[in-house]
Amino acid sequence: xxxxxxxxxxILVGIAALGLYRGWFHLSADSTDQESSATxxxxxxxxxxDGEKAKESLQEFGDKTKExxxxxxxxxxxxxxxxxxDQPVSTTTEASPRAKExxxx
Numbered sequence: 378x379x380x381x382x383x384x385x386x387x388i389l390v391g392i393a394a395l396g397l398y399r400g401w402f403h404l405s406a407d408s409t410d411q412e413s414s415a416t417x418x419x420x421x422x423x424x425x426x427d428g429e430k431a432k433e434s435l436q437e438f439g440d441k442t443k444e445x446x447x448x449x450x451x452x453x454x455x456x457x458x459x460x461x462x463d464q465p466v467s468t469t470t471e472a473s474p475r476a477k478e479x480x481x482x
Contacts, residue, residue, distance in 0.1 A: 399427060 396402040403418045
């Protein structure tokens with residue numbers, strides 16, 4: 378349980394650091410003679426824009442990966458397997474003459 382809590386805290390700190398770096402969150406502090414105040418704001422428009430950019434980047438990466446592999450997808454591979462299922466499979470093999478001699482001995 379302790380390890381789980383540590384992992385959660387590390388993930389939250391990572392998200393907070395990334396958010397501050399990317400401009401998703403803003404912290405500001407004001408102080409007067411007798412009062413101090415801090416303000417935390419979240420820029421949802423910036424978060425949504427970065428999310429869309431990430432989706433586009435992943436789609437481009439996926440397209441490049443498919444091209445590099447040869448354009449074959451899982452659906453294409455499953456169709457090839459189904460097409461091969463109609464063909465008979467031979468389970469007999471021809472033994473070499475030497476193998477026949479070894480078996481006979």
